[in-house]
Amino acid sequence: MIRLRKLARAASVLTTPLAPEDVLALFNPVFSARQLRGVVTKVVPETADSATIFFHPGRGWKAHKAGQWARIGVELDGVRHWRSYSLSAPAGQDPAITVSDVGAVSGVLVRQTKPGDVLFLAPPQGDFVLPEHPRPLLMLTAGSGITPVMSMVRTLVPHRPDADVVLIHSARTPQDSIFHEELSELADQFPNFRVTHWYTGERGRLDFGSTTQLEELCPDWRQRAAYACGPEEFLDDAEALWSSEAAAHEKAAPGPFAADPINLIIERFNTSLVGGAGHDGGLVTFETSDREVEADGNTPLLDVGEDAGVLMPSGCRMGICHSCLLPLRAGQVRDLRTGEVHGEPGQLIQTCVSAAAGPVNLEI
Amino acid sequence: MTAISDRTAAKSTSINGEAAKHRPGALASSGSPLVRPPAAAHLSDEQVAEMGRELDAIRDDILAKRGASDAAYIRRVIKIQRGLEISGRAALLMGRNKGAWVAGTTLLSLAKILENMEIGHNILHGQWDWMRDPDIHSTTWEWDFVTPARSWQHTHNDLHHRWTNVVGRDNDVGYNLLRMDADQPWKPHNLGNPLYNAILAPIFEWGIAIYDLELADYQEGKKSKEAMKRDLKALGIKAIKQFTKDYAATPAVAMLTGSGKQALYGTLTANAVRNVWAHAVIFCGHFPEGADTFTEEMVEGETRGDWYVRQMIGSANISGSKFMHLMTGNLSHQIEHHLFPDLPSNRYAEVAPKVQEICKRYGLPYTTGPLLKQVGSSWAKVFKLALPGKKS
Numbered sequence: 001m002i003r004l005r006k007l008a009r010a011a012s013v014l015t016t017p018l019a020p021e022d023v024l025a026l027f028n029p030v031f032s033a034r035q036l037r038g039v040v041t042k043v044v045p046e047t048a049d050s051a052t053i054f055f056h057p058g059r060g061w062k063a064h065k066a067g068q069w070a071r072i073g074v075e076l077d078g079v080r081h082w083r084s085y086s087l088s089a090p091a092g093q094d095p096a097i098t099v100s101d102v103g104a105v106s107g108v109l110v111r112q113t114k115p116g117d118v119l120f121l122a123p124p125q126g127d128f129v130l131p132e133h134p135r136p137l138l139m140l141t142a143g144s145g146i147t148p149v150m151s152m153v154r155t156l157v158p159h160r161p162d163a164d165v166v167l168i169h170s171a172r173t174p175q176d177s178i179f180h181e182e183l184s185e186l187a188d189q190f191p192n193f194r195v196t197h198w199y200t201g202e203r204g205r206l207d208f209g210s211t212t213q214l215e216e217l218c219p220d221w222r223q224r225a226a227y228a229c230g231p232e233e234f235l236d237d238a239e240a241l242w243s244s245e246a247a248a249h250e251k252a253a254p255g256p257f258a259a260d261p262i263n264l265i266i267e268r269f270n271t272s273l274v275g276g277a278g279h280d281g282g283l284v285t286f287e288t289s290d291r292e293v294e295a296d297g298n299t300p301l302l303d304v305g306e307d308a309g310v311l312m313p314s315g316c317r318m319g320i321c322h323s324c325l326l327p328l329r330a331g332q333v334r335d336l337r338t339g340e341v342h343g344e345p346g347q348l349i350q351t352c353v354s355a356a357a358g359p360v361n362l363e364i
Numbered sequence: 365m366t367a368i369s370d371r372t373a374a375k376s377t378s379i380n381g382e383a384a385k386h387r388p389g390a391l392a393s394s395g396s397p398l399v400r401p402p403a404a405a406h407l408s409d410e411q412v413a414e415m416g417r418e419l420d421a422i423r424d425d426i427l428a429k430r431g432a433s434d435a436a437y438i439r440r441v442i443k444i445q446r447g448l449e450i451s452g453r454a455a456l457l458m459g460r461n462k463g464a465w466v467a468g469t470t471l472l473s474l475a476k477i478l479e480n481m482e483i484g485h486n487i488l489h490g491q492w493d494w495m496r497d498p499d500i501h502s503t504t505w506e507w508d509f510v511t512p513a514r515s516w517q518h519t520h521n522d523l524h525h526r527w528t529n530v531v532g533r534d535n536d537v538g539y540n541l542l543r544m545d546a547d548q549p550w551k552p553h554n555l556g557n558p559l560y561n562a563i564l565a566p567i568f569e570w571g572i573a574i575y576d577l578e579l580a581d582y583q584e585g586k587k588s589k590e591a592m593k594r595d596l597k598a599l600g601i602k603a604i605k606q607f608t609k610d611y612a613a614t615p616a617v618a619m620l621t622g623s624g625k626q627a628l629y630g631t632l633t634a635n636a637v638r639n640v641w642a643h644a645v646i647f648c649g650h651f652p653e654g655a656d657t658f659t660e661e662m663v664e665g666e667t668r669g670d671w672y673v674r675q676m677i678g679s680a681n682i683s684g685s686k687f688m689h690l691m692t693g694n695l696s697h698q699i700e701h702h703l704f705p706d707l708p709s710n711r712y713a714e715v716a717p718k719v720q721e722i723c724k725r726y727g728l729p730y731t732t733g734p735l736l737k738q739v740g741s742s743w744a745k746v747f748k749l750a751l752p753g754k755k756s
Binding site for chain 2: 013014015016017022023035077078079081315319323325346347348
């Protein structure tokens with residue numbers, strides 16, 4: 001590896017200002033280490049509107065832990081879009097994402113991806129991972145919330161005879177239930193893995209308002225380390241139930257000698273802030289500089305930043321030279337020339353002709 | 365990222381200072397400048413504003429259409445360029461063979477021209493930033509040209525494109541070396557105008573590298589010592605790399621086949637060919653007969669429409685084949701490029717007839733001509749302005 005790097009350095013004398021890998025990328029697109037890419041190896045349809053995409057990552061990827069997610073970049077009409085997806089493959093194997101068609105990007109992934117396609121990648125991350133020491137587990141999932149948990153189940157159940165896992169998975173109907181067959185097979189094969197399929201189409205939503213249903217499905221739920229992943233409301237309700245139980249537990253058995261704390265680890269899909277799309281401006285946060293300013297919808301972010309004493313890069317101040325580009329962290333901006341409201345996390349925006357459209361976070 | 369930001373920030377405050385304050389965001393959509401340029405003096409404020417809206421609509425139309433086919437275009441050009449570069453250099457390694465030398469030098473010249481013009485110049489303008497591909501982006505691209513991309517972006521994108529042809533503001537009017545406008549006061553050393561220009565052409569990339577240091581600004585105290593040091597260091601590193609690649613590493617490898625000397629002649633020739641070509645194309649942009657220059661009163665209070673007017677009557681196109689447009693980096697569509705510097709270059713040809721029609725309708729000049737005629741015209745100016753005299 002070190003020798004390779006030396007060789008690359010020597011070769012760059014001939015390729016500057018390009019790196020040798022830029023030239024090699026002519027022959028193999030995965031070769032660039034500056035931009036991590038993966039080649040799709042297999043696409044497996046799961047339900048009518050979801051699919052699992054297996055890929056072989058290039059140099060720079062690090063092996064994922066069960067339950068982690070990765071950012072995936074896809075090009076839509078020539079423009080790179082990034083979204084985060086949980087990895088559904090077990091730890092130790094080539095990664096795979098399971099995607100439900102719920103938006104423009106996931107739609108393209110589900111409908112149009114084929115083996116040989118190149119995906120842009122960022123290394124896996126996330127703390128929604130299995131406990132370090134073996135513990136009985138309870139998994140609560142709803143809809144596509146099953147994906148990170150599937151990775152955990154696949155990692156744990158077939159390989160650890162001491163595993164003790166209960167999974168309660170909500171889906172609208174059996175047809176909508178991702179991994180339905182595989183989960184049933186695993187449950188048949190391994191007695192230490194129990195699955196309850198909860199179909200909301202037949203039985204309504206799982207009720208976290210009281211402990212009754214939970215008690216019924218998993219009587220020893222208090223003794224289990226619990227994991228939940230699913231839509232916002234589902235997680236809010238589960239979180240409320242667990243915290244009220246934890247409070248009651250603390251009251252009954254206070255002090256450091258209490259049994260394992262009753263806790264719930266949750267994974268939310270929508271963790272990034274989403275700004276409003278109004279024309280009224282909003283709170284602008286300059287993250288690195290640690291400044292916050294209320295801005296109207298007509299003042300360029302460049303002026304807002306300068307007035308707040310932020311060291312803003314600038315150039316022509318009329319939208320032609322691109323010297324003022326800054327990465328957007330959250331929220332949306334309005335192009336003062338066209339009125340178009342746009343922006344997604346990571347996008348570089350021209351601050352001299354962009355105003356806040358709702359709350360905006362900038363990386364400076 | 366931070367390094368770049370800090371640097372540009374420091375520069376723009378020191379150079380543009382208060383002038384910058386006049387322009388918050390987009391330019392005003394109505395009103396008028398202190399003085400309207402003579403070629404546009406017949407237009408009313410309302411007409412200029414209306415014309416501005418028409419040009420905005422042309423831009424919006426391209427923004428709406430821009431997509432996968434444009435992305436495929438630039439990637440194809442990059443791929444072709446890299447292919448030419450590798451094969452050219454490989455052929456030069458066997459430069460003892462006359463055929464290999466001619467092929468290698470030709471391919472490498474073409475590669476360098478494509479890299480600087482259709483690829484480098486346009487990426488550095490941010491024409492492809494919309495793809496959000498970090499490998500084809502104005503903030504990350506570095507080119508096969510001595511001047512560091514970031515320095516050039518400042519003098520070119522920020523200063524030249526903003527102050528296009530405003531004498532005293534846009535140093536591209538003569539590059540502090542030549543007298544290219546009758547309003548620039550004549551001095552005896554201007555007699556050397558044609559000589560300087562002839563020397564500049566084959567070493568154009570070094571001329572631009574020195575120009576981008578903004579030595580005059582430094583002498584006048586407008587550029588700080590720190591900024592100067594930083595720029596000199598960046599240029600030094602870049603120049604060493606460029607020099608080593610073409611004049612040491614390539615010949616050294618070629619020595620394996622006993623073609624060291626021939627390879628050196630090949631890279632020298634390719635760089636010179638590219639320099640002469642780039643110099644010619646760039647001089648056709650604003651110097652031929654018909655392209656106007658402006659005074660500072662003409663930009664005071666300039667509206668969006670007036671800004672468009674200045675770009676159109678201050679620039680000149682080159683007419684020719686598709687291949688010629690490609691090899692000029694579509695700077696043959698200089699007028700369209702100055703109107704919309706950040707639209708992808710492959711779209712200028714489509715925009716050109718619409719712009720020409722607008723010029724005709726509003727009675728504005730639209731200067732264009734074949735390459736040789738435009739080169740001749742700009743050289744004529746170089747000769748004419750070597751001698752004292754005001755505008756004819």
